[in-house]
Amino acid sequence: xxxxxxxxxxxxxxxxxxxxxxxxxxxxxxxxxxxxxxxxxxxxxxxxxxxxxxxxxxxxxxxxxxxxxxxxxxxxxxxxxxxxxxxxxxxxxxxxxxxxxxxxxxxxxxxxxxxxxxxxxxxxxxxxxxxxxxxxxxxxxxxxxxxxxxxxxxxxxxxxxxxxxxxxxxxxxxxxxxxxxxxxxxxxxxxxxxxxxxxxxxxxxxxxxxxxxxxxxxxxxxxxxxxxxxxxxxxxxxxxxxxxxxxxxxxxxxxxxxxxxxxxxxxxxxxxxxxxxxxxxxxxxxxxxxxxxxxxxxxxxxxxxxxxxxxxxxxxxxxxxxxxxxxxxxxxxxxxx
Amino acid sequence: xxxxxxxxxxxxxxxxxxxxxxxxxxxxxxxxxxxxxxxxxxxxxxxxxxxxxxxxxxxxxxxxxxxxxxxxxxxxxxxxxxxxxxxxxxxxxxxxxxxxxxxxxxxxxxxxxxxxxxxxxxxxxxxxxxxxxxxxxxxxxxxxxxxxxxxxxxxxxxxxxxxxxxxxxxxxxxxxxxxxxxxxxxxxxxxxxxxxxxxxxxxxxxxxxxxxxxxxxxxxxxxxxxxxxxxxxxxxxxxxxxxxxxx
Numbered sequence: 001x002x003x004x005x006x007x008x009x010x011x012x013x014x015x016x017x018x019x020x021x022x023x024x025x026x027x028x029x030x031x032x033x034x035x036x037x038x039x040x041x042x043x044x045x046x047x048x049x050x051x052x053x054x055x056x057x058x059x060x061x062x063x064x065x066x067x068x069x070x071x072x073x074x075x076x077x078x079x080x081x082x083x084x085x086x087x088x089x090x091x092x093x094x095x096x097x098x099x100x101x102x103x104x105x106x107x108x109x110x111x112x113x114x115x116x117x118x119x120x121x122x123x124x125x126x127x128x129x130x131x132x133x134x135x136x137x138x139x140x141x142x143x144x145x146x147x148x149x150x151x152x153x154x155x156x157x158x159x160x161x162x163x164x165x166x167x168x169x170x171x172x173x174x175x176x177x178x179x180x181x182x183x184x185x186x187x188x189x190x191x192x193x194x195x196x197x198x199x200x201x202x203x204x205x206x207x208x209x210x211x212x213x214x215x216x217x218x219x220x221x222x223x224x225x226x227x228x229x230x231x232x233x234x235x236x237x238x239x240x241x242x243x244x245x246x247x248x249x250x251x252x253x254x255x256x257x258x259x260x261x262x263x264x265x266x267x268x269x270x271x272x273x274x275x276x277x278x279x280x281x282x283x284x285x286x287x288x289x290x291x292x293x294x295x296x297x298x299x300x301x302x303x304x305x306x307x308x309x310x311x312x313x314x315x316x317x318x319x320x321x322x323x324x325x326x327x328x329x330x331x332x333x334x335x336x337x
Numbered sequence: 338x339x340x341x342x343x344x345x346x347x348x349x350x351x352x353x354x355x356x357x358x359x360x361x362x363x364x365x366x367x368x369x370x371x372x373x374x375x376x377x378x379x380x381x382x383x384x385x386x387x388x389x390x391x392x393x394x395x396x397x398x399x400x401x402x403x404x405x406x407x408x409x410x411x412x413x414x415x416x417x418x419x420x421x422x423x424x425x426x427x428x429x430x431x432x433x434x435x436x437x438x439x440x441x442x443x444x445x446x447x448x449x450x451x452x453x454x455x456x457x458x459x460x461x462x463x464x465x466x467x468x469x470x471x472x473x474x475x476x477x478x479x480x481x482x483x484x485x486x487x488x489x490x491x492x493x494x495x496x497x498x499x500x501x502x503x504x505x506x507x508x509x510x511x512x513x514x515x516x517x518x519x520x521x522x523x524x525x526x527x528x529x530x531x532x533x534x535x536x537x538x539x540x541x542x543x544x545x546x547x548x549x550x551x552x553x554x555x556x557x558x559x560x561x562x563x564x565x566x567x568x569x570x571x572x573x574x575x576x577x578x579x580x581x582x583x584x
Contacts, residue, residue, distance in 0.1 A: 214425035219413035219442030
């Protein structure tokens, strides 16, 4: 539609949405479909695509899901007022825990992954407890430096395989199991977090970001809640790390690399911060994109950066915010009075 | 023994003495007014009582128990609620969800036996008491679009949801029209009739003096006068502090 004289674009919420937020959604198929469609698209769509990809792209789908989990965890932590620049810390701790349990204690895969999820999350939370009072960029600086310190610590002390890393970990049975497991974990993380954060209990976490002093004045120990948020957020990353260790049959210093800290933030920024679904969408765009760009060789990072900048400038609110707005409203031209 | 005893509180920030040896007793079920020119240490005193700031010396006793060194959430759970001068709502949340957050305080959970009740309904009840009409759209609007008057009421509602015994209201009336103040005063009177104790920091002296039982005057961090409102109004030193001239 072109711009017309003496008219303005009016945006109205779709009538169907106003009624479909509660049990009333069950009153008609149209409303049920309206609610289900945006949730089914990622679950069914991606599952179908992922299962019919060639093996190489299946492997790309694995790391896409891993980054998606790091990104959704980053978004969750930022929704709770904790700006993390160190998703690699959580990811690496999960990866090394799984690797160590498998290599030194010969535990099977179906035990190491759950154990590494819990132990990794516990270690991450304990490590960050002393700085849980810090806010904003101060907290971010600590999280940024910790994985880099751990990386050098392993290099210097040669523990846990040192620079060589731990190799020949037990693999997962086959690529089908791998892809089913990580896809399921990604969707569970996404939908569980979205539900959690909109529950009354989850409100407290979001309020801490809005105004931590008011939450304290509401008689709530914000540090206990921040610790819970850290545990939940880092458990998701630790799972991804443990999964990655077994999928690649390797864990080592690279798991603490900056990639795992920065890429999730880029994914969240282009996908839409604060939506939880946005960062996943962002990861599903950025990671495959980076694979497509491989044929450009050294210019890959240039194109990658350009696309990133274009996305952020064109849609600063994030793709998911934009899509959900378009889905929830209609536009029409109306005359000016 | 008074309900709340503040004894010899001193707090300095760098070279500035914000509060200088201030003592005051707050009796149960009375309204204490704290007045003074800008920068006289009123808010700092409130921050100290509510646990946000630790004093350099002095003590605060609530029912004989010392509050010094307790973090704000513990002070709140003992029954001392505090409203902020600069309103601090959770802007992203609808107004009534702002009141759901304090319902998770251990103090409130203990009083309801920790049962998971309908927190939204409780929040709407509390909001209705402070003038959010339940049947209107106001309680459901995000706090970011509410007018200032409603945000001030929201601060008050938080303390009521917490069932605070002592309510510290830091300049609740600032920025409100006379009509708005007139509509909030009955809420405060009702709280007093329910046996609550209230501490009000105010610049709106006319409205304060009508409801206060006792008033203290701070100037440059020092308490210069304490007494019933009538005496304070006629005191020359108070006039001098406010007007800056010899009277």
